[in-house]
Amino acid sequence: MDIFDEMKERGHEQIIFNYDEETDLKMIIAIHDTTLGPALGGCRMKNYESQEEALDDVMRLSKGMTYKCGVAEVDFGGAKAIIWGDPEEDKSKAMMRAVGRFVETLDNRFYTGTDVGTYSEDFIYSNCESDHIVGLPESYGGGGNSAIITAYGTYRAIKATAKEAFGDDSLEGLTISVQGLGKVGYRLLDHLHDEGAELIGTDVKEEYIERAKEEYPIEIVDPDEIFGVECDIFSPNALGAILDDETIPQLKCKAIAGAANNQLAEPRHGDKLHELDIVYAPDYIANAGGLMQVADEVIGYNEERVKQQATNIYDILLEIYEVSNKKNIPTYQAADEMVENDIETISRLKTNYVEK
Incomplete structure (x- = not known):
């Protein structure tokens, strides 16, 4: 390299x-x-x-953090x-x-x-x-623990994605497969279960699996099987680069929304999801809740303010989906364009001298 x-x-x-x-x-x-x-x-x-x-x-x-900061509107x-x-x-x-x-x-x-x-x-x-x-x-x-607000923001992303994919943001009766039951995935289960979703999950750590089974009615599958399970929404919450040439053909879902970073192995895999009419929530938007919390700590942490910011992930994603539909472009591209335009605008503003 x-x-x-x-x-x-x-x-x-x-x-x-x-x-x-x-x-x-x-x-x-x-x-x-x-x-x-x-x-x-x-x-x-x-x-x-x-x-x-x-x-x-x-x-x-x-x-990814540059784009996440841009979409979260933190300085x-x-x-x-x-x-x-x-x-x-x-x-x-x-x-x-x-x-x-x-x-x-x-x-x-x-x-x-x-x-x-x-x-x-x-x-x-x-x-x-x-x-x-x-x-x-x-x-x-x-x-x-920033995983708590990250899970809440991801839940809001899943609701927005359900609205785009199924015309209704209710998760009741939907089958959601959750890859990764650790920091964020485990807390995400609580939101999904409370809304009446049917849960399928997996993890490479047995203790995480046992913890989830003790607290939720969840079907557990082997890690390699999670991509091919029948579900409405697939939620990746482990490591990134898991949507690739091998896994995308296995998918049996209508939508993808999760907290894992860099889920697309390459941008072209986002193009492939668009071709397959699978609604994809760009990961740096879905998982922005944790960033919102830690950014707020620098200026003086306010829990209510951060909760409202994470709640707004729903509206941000609906805007992305609208642009994607209007331009007939993949959702990751619509999100990137929005953030890049915002950064370019702010960059031009900063050419004006301000004494500090």
């Missing part, structure tokens, strides 16, 4: 490689676009197969951090302190917090070293 060619193609401003010998921290921070403000994005920990895989993931995720740009390591074996308090110190070197350019493989409690230690940590527990001045 030629890093500079990749940065030019994907629109990145900065890639920072960080290493701490004492804790064996291997961390990459990717800052995509700061037109809207300082960059904001979670810190993921995963045992990647290679440096190339880690770099590709952080670049994909950080670009932040897009970024992401990844820690290369096993979150169950390699993570330590000292390592998370090292994370905080590296974040602080960027001097108000980057804010970060929890993501896949990390938890709000981990960042208590990062917060000791940096003033640019978000997603902290309430007892430390944060908004608490």
